[in-house]
Amino acid sequence: MSKLILLFLALIPLLCSSFSPETPSDRRVLVLLDDFAVKSSHSLFFNSLKSRGFDLHFHLADDPKIALQRYGQYLYDALILFSPTIERFGGSVDAASILDFVDSGHDLIVAADSNASDLIREIATECGVDFDEDPAAMVVDHSGYAVSATEGDHTLIASDDFIKSDVILGSKKIEAILFQGIGHSLNPTNSLVLKVLSASPSAFSANPKSKVTSPPSLTGSSISLVSVIQARNNARILISGSLSMFSNRFFRSGVQKAGSPTKHEKSGNEQFLNELSKWVFHERGHLKAVNVQHHKVGEANEPAIYRIIDNLEYSVEIYEWSGTSWEPYVADDVQVQFYMMSPYVLKTLSTDGKGHYFTSFKVPDVYGVFQFKVEYEKLGYTSLSLSKQIPVRPFRHNEYERFIPAAYPYYGAAFSMMAGFFIFTAVHLYNK
Amino acid sequence: MARSSSKDAQDLFRALWSAYAATPANLKVPLFPLSKLNSALFFLTPLLLFFQIIDLYVLYAVCTALIQVVYMALVGSFPFNSFLSGILSCVGTAVLAVCLRIQVNKENKEFKDLAPERAFADFVLCNLVLHLVIMNFLG
Numbered sequence A: 001m002s003k004l005i006l007l008f009l010a011l012i013p014l015l016c017s018s019f020s021p022e023t024p025s026d027r028r029v030l031v032l033l034d035d036f037a038v039k040s041s042h043s044l045f046f047n048s049l050k051s052r053g054f055d056l057h058f059h060l061a062d063d064p065k066i067a068l069q070r071y072g073q074y075l076y077d078a079l080i081l082f083s084p085t086i087e088r089f090g091g092s093v094d095a096a097s098i099l100d101f102v103d104s105g106h107d108l109i110v111a112a113d114s115n116a117s118d119l120i121r122e123i124a125t126e127c128g129v130d131f132d133e134d135p136a137a138m139v140v141d142h143s144g145y146a147v148s149a150t151e152g153d154h155t156l157i158a159s160d161d162f163i164k165s166d167v168i169l170g171s172k173k174i175e176a177i178l179f180q181g182i183g184h185s186l187n188p189t190n191s192l193v194l195k196v197l198s199a200s201p202s203a204f205s206a207n208p209k210s211k212v213t214s215p216p217s218l219t220g221s222s223i224s225l226v227s228v229i230q231a232r233n234n235a236r237i238l239i240s241g242s243l244s245m246f247s248n249r250f251f252r253s254g255v256q257k258a259g260s261p262t263k264h265e266k267s268g269n270e271q272f273l274n275e276l277s278k279w280v281f282h283e284r285g286h287l288k289a290v291n292v293q294h295h296k297v298g299e300a301n302e303p304a305i306y307r308i309i310d311n312l313e314y315s316v317e318i319y320e321w322s323g324t325s326w327e328p329y330v331a332d333d334v335q336v337q338f339y340m341m342s343p344y345v346l347k348t349l350s351t352d353g354k355g356h357y358f359t360s361f362k363v364p365d366v367y368g369v370f371q372f373k374v375e376y377e378k379l380g381y382t383s384l385s386l387s388k389q390i391p392v393r394p395f396r397h398n399e400y401e402r403f404i405p406a407a408y409p410y411y412g413a414a415f416s417m418m419a420g421f422f423i424f425t426a427v428h429l430y431n432k
Numbered sequence B: 001m002a003r004s005s006s007k008d009a010q011d012l013f014r015a016l017w018s019a020y021a022a023t024p025a026n027l028k029v030p031l032f033p034l035s036k037l038n039s040a041l042f043f044l045t046p047l048l049l050f051f052q053i054i055d056l057y058v059l060y061a062v063c064t065a066l067i068q069v070v071y072m073a074l075v076g077s078f079p080f081n082s083f084l085s086g087i088l089s090c091v092g093t094a095v096l097a098v099c100l101r102i103q104v105n106k107e108n109k110e111f112k113d114l115a116p117e118r119a120f121a122d123f124v125l126c127n128l129v130l131h132l133v134i135m136n137f138l139g
Helices: A002-016 A037-041 A043-051 A095-103 A118-127 A248-252 A269-280 A405-430 B006-022 B039-050 B053-075 B080-104 B116-138
Strands: A028-033 A055-060 A078-082 A107-111 A129-131 A138-141 A157-159 A177-179 A184-186 A193-198 A203-206 A224-230 A236-240 A286-296 A311-321 A326-328 A335-339 A343-348 A356-362 A368-376 A384-393
Touching: A028 A037, A037 A043, A043 A055, A043 A248, A043 A269, A078 A095, A095 A107, A095 A118, A107 A118, A107 A269, A118 A129, A118 A236, A129 A224, A138 A157, A177 A269, A184 A224, A224 A269, A236 A269, A248 A269, A286 A368, A286 A384, A343 A356, A405 B053, A405 B080, A405 B116, B053 B080, B080 B116
Parallel strands: A028 A055, A028 A078, A078 A107, A107 A236
Antiparallel strands: A129 A184, A138 A203, A157 A177, A193 A224, A224 A236, A286 A311, A311 A326, A311 A356, A335 A343, A335 A368, A368 A384
16 A cells, blocks of 8 residues: 555656646657667757657557557657558557647657658658658758768758748758658648758659659749648647768768769758757747736726727737757747737837837727737748737717817807997997 | 889998988987097998997897808708707897897887887897707707
8 A cells, every 4th residue: 555655655756757838848759660670760859859858769660559549638749650561550540649749739759751651751741741652752952961981862851941940940051961761842822831841943853763754743932842831729740851961971971062072071860850859849939928017107006997099018029949948939020919909009019128018009999899919920930829818998078078179169159259248238228 | 013123122232321321319329429439440430420338139130040051051050959049049139139129110100119128128028038048048
């Protein structure tokens, strides 16, 4: 009995360190591999994750004991799929359960490769990314390939066409990336997917072993090599067309793009993937907005109703998760709307540098039920959607101005008529 | 049907003028001696000598009404109730003054039996009611 209590007490700290809105970084990560050789051949990537505090659980992808959730509770905070050839997952994991996992707000990293199975391709399609339909196709680039000692078939390409976003890739410059795998395309109407690494305009996706007889379906810069998706519930998904991009061999090797004279000692793979994994696991670019306040200018309490043509102040605090703590978020493009079917007032909030955003404006001359809306969607950041309802009433009958300046002539005329009447009666009565 | 000409208009105007001049001038003489007026008011003396004061009163009311109409045309009718109240005060005053003039005139056969004091009392009471209404409607 006492042993049970001890066991229970020992498990409590485990529960406290799980994923929660207060500490949005993921902690427990399930890594599914094709075979355990990947664990050692990609050890640099896994070690960098471990050194940032992640708790990695390695399993074979067809291990019958793997499960994402038990009794309705998720056992892991994030999932890494380094198993491009898997046809069917073991245990209770399948495409639908992985998508449910993402829908509940958890993160996902998927790496495909030249022998990617239909299952992996299906998972990617559900996330919004379409791999090339030809199963034997790889990305080939005859003018952007990476110069290597052996004469290859130009499937090993060096690409440095990154997305311009400091929050996704960090602010330091990244060297060219070595890539060898399949390419995918994104639907241009999809607003949730982003191309992080694109191929050069001379790349195309075709089978390198056979002659190209018909024009390839994916060509040029529309081929995306690495994409990220930020879902509406702020879950982040990384989809890469190459598993070897994560390997130690690519991390350590130098890179020289064909046609360029400079050879870099170290490819940018390690820096690129470290920065990107920080973003995917919510160590960067995760915002929270708290403490929405509004009140009339000069007062401190929040009224239940405003009157038209009142002056009011609105303030909100926005913080960004830095991996360990909430830091104040500093930006100059957060806006608040005073909205009733359409924004009557749209103002940019000013900040004091410590995460406090505020502005003041005049309530419009329209009465009804309004909302204070903050809809903030910036590339790479979680989307903020705040809304607070407040009614606005018209003037009470004693709140109008007492004497209307435009009507002073009429007041004057009426009083002058009265004065004339008095003078006339005096004249009329006392005149002989 | 005879066509009217400018001679007819002149004749009409002359007839009206002589009729007006022949009315009993019970209100013609001004209150104060003319010699005490300073030079700035000299242009007013023919006005005061010829016209009756009651007519000047009516003219004053009508002029005030016209000024208000011109003002409304310029600025717009925003406090419409104030505009109506101002116009009504002028028009009502004019109408009541005209009624007093009719009733006080001894040559008027319709009002032979009406004492002029009674007419004046009616005039005062009606003006009081008028101004009460005006003050309420002025806003």
